Amino acid sequence: MTLRLAGSTGTLHALRTNARAWGRVVALLLAGWLLAGPVARAAPASAPAAAGQASRPASRTISQAEFCQRDGIGDTLPDAHCHWETVALAKLWKGPEDALVSDAWYRLHFRLDAVPERSLAMYIVAFNRTGRLFVNGQLLREIGPMTEPLPMNWNRSQYAVMPAALLHAGDNEIEIQQRAYWWEQGWLAPVRLGSEEELRPIWQNRTFWQNDLVRLLGACTGAIGIFMLGVWLGRRSHAMYFWFGCASLLWTAISLDYYALFSPLPAHIWDQFIESAQVLRGVLMFMFVLRYCGRRLPVVEAVSWLYFLVGSVAMFGDFLPNNAIDIWYLLVLLVSPYFFFLLVRQGLRHSLVEGSLLAVAALTQIALSGYDLWLYSAHSWTDRVYLAHFSGPLYLFVVGTILIRRFVESLNAYEKLAGVLEQRVSDKAAELERNYEQLVEARRNEALALERTRIMSEMHDGIGSQLTLALSLVRRMDREADPAHNGEDGRVATVLRESIEDLQLIIDSLEPVENDLLTVLGTLRYRLQDRLGKGGIELQWNVVDLPPLPMLTPHSVLSILRIVQEAFANCLKHSGASRIAVTTGLQGEPGIDEKAHIGIVDNGHGVDRTRGVGRGLENMRRRAAALGGQLRITSQPGRTEVLLEFPTLRERAA
Amino acid sequence: MPETVELPQANPTRILVVDDDDAFRESVCAAIARDDEMVLAAQVGSAEGAREAIAHGEFDVALVDLGLPDGNGIDLIREIARTRPEVDVMVVTVFGDEAHVLASIEAGATGYLLKRSLNDTLGATVRELRAGGSPISPVIARQLLQRFKKGAPEPSQPAAVVDDGGLSEREREVLLFIAKGFTVGEIANMLHLSAHTVATHVKHIYRKLAVHSRTEAVFEAGRMGLL
Numbered sequence: 041m042t043l044r045l046a047g048s049t050g051t052l053h054a055l056r057t058n059a060r061a062w063g064r065v066v067a068l069l070l071a072g073w074l075l076a077g078p079v080a081r082a083a084p085a086s087a088p089a090a091a092g093q094a095s096r097p098a099s100r101t102i103s104q105a106e107f108c109q110r111d112g113i114g115d116t117l118p119d120a121h122c123h124w125e126t127v128a129l130a131k132l133w134k135g136p137e138d139a140l141v142s143d144a145w146y147r148l149h150f151r152l153d154a155v156p157e158r159s160l161a162m163y164i165v166a167f168n169r170t171g172r173l174f175v176n177g178q179l180l181r182e183i184g185p186m187t188e189p190l191p192m193n194w195n196r197s198q199y200a201v202m203p204a205a206l207l208h209a210g211d212n213e214i215e216i217q218q219r220a221y222w223w224e225q226g227w228l229a230p231v232r233l234g235s236e237e238e239l240r241p242i243w244q245n246r247t248f249w250q251n252d253l254v255r256l257l258g259a260c261t262g263a264i265g266i267f268m269l270g271v272w273l274g275r276r277s278h279a280m281y282f283w284f285g286c287a288s289l290l291w292t293a294i295s296l297d298y299y300a301l302f303s304p305l306p307a308h309i310w311d312q313f314i315e316s317a318q319v320l321r322g323v324l325m326f327m328f329v330l331r332y333c334g335r336r337l338p339v340v341e342a343v344s345w346l347y348f349l350v351g352s353v354a355m356f357g358d359f360l361p362n363n364a365i366d367i368w369y370l371l372v373l374l375v376s377p378y379f380f381f382l383l384v385r386q387g388l389r390h391s392l393v394e395g396s397l398l399a400v401a402a403l404t405q406i407a408l409s410g411y412d413l414w415l416y417s418a419h420s421w422t423d424r425v426y427l428a429h430f431s432g433p434l435y436l437f438v439v440g441t442i443l444i445r446r447f448v449e450s451l452n453a454y455e456k457l458a459g460v461l462e463q464r465v466s467d468k469a470a471e472l473e474r475n476y477e478q479l480v481e482a483r484r485n486e487a488l489a490l491e492r493t494r495i496m497s498e499m500h501d502g503i504g505s506q507l508t509l510a511l512s513l514v515r516r517m518d519r520e521a522d523p524a525h526n527g528e529d530g531r532v533a534t535v536l537r538e539s540i541e542d543l544q545l546i547i548d549s550l551e552p553v554e555n556d557l558l559t560v561l562g563t564l565r566y567r568l569q570d571r572l573g574k575g576g577i578e579l580q581w582n583v584v585d586l587p588p589l590p591m592l593t594p595h596s597v598l599s600i601l602r603i604v605q606e607a608f609a610n611c612l613k614h615s616g617a618s619r620i621a622v623t624t625g626l627q628g629e630p631g632i633d634e635k636a637h638i639g640i641v642d643n644g645h646g647v648d649r650t651r652g653v654g655r656g657l658e659n660m661r662r663r664a665a666a667l668g669g670q671l672r673i674t675s676q677p678g679r680t681e682v683l684l685e686f687p688t689l690r691e692r693a694a
Numbered sequence: 695m696p697e698t699v700e701l702p703q704a705n706p707t708r709i710l711v712v713d714d715d716d717a718f719r720e721s722v723c724a725a726i727a728r729d730d731e732m733v734l735a736a737q738v739g740s741a742e743g744a745r746e747a748i749a750h751g752e753f754d755v756a757l758v759d760l761g762l763p764d765g766n767g768i769d770l771i772r773e774i775a776r777t778r779p780e781v782d783v784m785v786v787t788v789f790g791d792e793a794h795v796l797a798s799i800e801a802g803a804t805g806y807l808l809k810r811s812l813n814d815t816l817g818a819t820v821r822e823l824r825a826g827g828s829p830i831s832p833v834i835a836r837q838l839l840q841r842f843k844k845g846a847p848e849p850s851q852p853a854a855v856v857d858d859g860g861l862s863e864r865e866r867e868v869l870l871f872i873a874k875g876f877t878v879g880e881i882a883n884m885l886h887l888s889a890h891t892v893a894t895h896v897k898h899i900y901r902k903l904a905v906h907s908r909t910e911a912v913f914e915a916g917r918m919g920l921l
Contacts, residue, residue, distance in 0.1 A: 496791055501761050504788035505715075508809045512721050515813075540810055547789045551833040554840070562832030562875020569877070570811065581876055 099234025102214075103129045106147040111136075113143045115186070117174075117215055129230040130166065137222045141190065144226055146216040150233060154209050161239040162214070164198040165246070166229035173198075174215040175206045186219055189307055195250055195298050199243040201236060221307060250426070251299040257433040258295030264440040265289035271447055280331035284443060287324040288436055290317055298429065309356075315365060316352040322372040323348045328439075329379045333386045347371075387442070394442050401438040405431035488594070492550045504543060511536040541567075545605060549598035555588035557636060560597050561622060564604055572620075575612055580621035586636060587626075589688050599663040600638070600684070603671070606660050607640040607682040615644025615680060626688070635669070637685045647675040707824055708735035710753040712744040712770060713786065714762050721813060722757065729817045741765025748774055755820055756783045757807070760794060768801045775802025775904060782823045786812065792833045796841075799900045800907040804828050827878075827893025828900050835872035838899060842866075860902055868895045 108122040135142025170184040170191055181200045184191035220226035265288030272281035294317050296304060303310035323344045330337060351368045354360040380402050388395030408427040514533045529537055544567060553559040572579055611617050623639040664671040669686025709732055713719050719737050726732045735753035738744045741762045756774055760767035771783050784805040785798035795806050805823045807815060819829060842861050871881045882889040
């Protein structure tokens, strides 16, 4: 598609240097009137209406001239020795190849019924390469410099104004000197005469479409190309940006040929560069399409580059005949539909919008190329504008937009990914920290377990056994001393039993409870079961399961056990209750102000404040404070509640 | 395990007492003598005497103290469990702590008693045990759950991992309730079972742990090239 475009403009250039095709190109360039027609027709309406407008002569086109091609160059009108002949315009000619430049002269005749009131405009849609315009022997205008380097005028229409003073009634003559290089053709399209109001807008219009707009588009593609190369510099692995950037910049260089007054290189080299650039652009776009599709075809790619290089060397060395240059282009043109197909298919894979845009750009190019081809084959020297070179920038814009969008998309994706990664890293860090804490805790627990085992075995075999033995001895002595003993422990036995029970509590607090508060409370219940049963007290286990509480270290477990045991002991000793209920619960926000609570509710006659509950209660409060919590006691006959509340946040290791 | 047979009243439970503490032995013998359903089979104060009794004596329940002057109570329990599978072994501990109790259960014990309250509880515990039920504390229940899930709690010891198939869903449920402080009676109510069935579950679990521990030991021995 771009290749097709490259091919079509390439064909244009090929025709420039191809003698056989000359006439057709000039005809193409002249064919613009169909397009410019509406503008031209509209122009007079917007011009100030002159009084004598109706009487002014309508524009006319001179399409016949006397033509003379002189030997060498000369700035004066050749005399009768020159071989003057009558020719139809447009006229194409070519100078001898032994001189760098050569001249041709034209004489055009037109009649005026009277000297016009105002100046007369002259519009020449195609004029190659440079020259001078005379009216009735007076120099009117120099098209451009007449010495090396000659200006580039192949795509430029010419406009001149003949002052009324130079004109006279009856026959008038326009003399035109034309100068061209040896390798190219000079040409003159039919010359149009008319009022300034009529012809100036037509000329300006054409200049805009054929020169100024191309300059603008060239600048845009240059900017895109530089941007793409910049992207590629940052991301060397994404070769498609490189190839697309190169193709865009090459387009910018080629567009110079359409609007620059002077070629940036010596004329002959520039013209040859423009020829080879058409093929080069084809190869670059081919490379781009392959990379865009994520494909590599080393052999095909090598053959393409070789094709370009061999052709270029042959052309620059003037080994390549003109018709061979045509074939050189044509082959590129023939494979281009395949790349067009690859490109659109890849675009559709990515998204419907992308594929559609590419297809529209490609179809536009095909349509415009077809239009140009029609103009070309119509051999018409009208003012119609040649269009295919506009579809190139359109195509570049579409692809450029898509690439930029991709670029932005991957930036966005990257940022999102970076966010996700950051999240993951912080998650991992938190996890590591947790693992480390767990490891530390496991180590601590292990050390604790070892210590616990040692102490346990000491207590079991040592003081525990001895106290138990002592208790058993004291009980026997009590029984022997008093045969009517009722089984109640005496004072010594009670002290011993309570000592053992306290030891039991300490050992229970060291047992592995896996941070489960219910296991802690359950252990106490299990120990008290017999005593409660004997006292005829029903225990209601109205507990709610709680999550593991890391604050349940042996230290805090012992505090809880002592508080709850004291509460039970009070119930058993003083309350006369027949029923005790144990409740548990959680409230507050986990990790912030979460609190666990344990309630012991009995149906006894309430706390008797006259009796010495004070000290036990004091101890309980102190232990609750050590847990960071508090104790609430509400008592009335029939319902006494001891409520222990403490925060579940992990205890700070001392 | 063998079906538990309800013993007729005419056949009192024969008890073997192994303890190096004379006063304690005496006190236990007195307690046995007070109870019509129990009769003393033998009382010994050393591991050697115990082995003798195990080899020749007839008894239904063995009360074993762990600390003997000439041997380890655990070894005795293991020996009884191996040679006299119909006998129920009860370990006598001072505190009923998890370390002592679990080690005994692994060796083959199915019950345990607190030394200081033995006088009061011996009769009831022995009857319960003969009927197929074993005592269990919340801490031990929790440790059993751990043992059957992850293996031994001490990281320094080789993990005795038991398949999840080791415990039935019901057994796991019972252990969980006990670990949360519920009594056998409450669990029976919640699961619509008899209290006896729940207690039987506990004994089953103890047996499983013992079997598992033996398998584990055999496995370990095999791995170390001893077998």
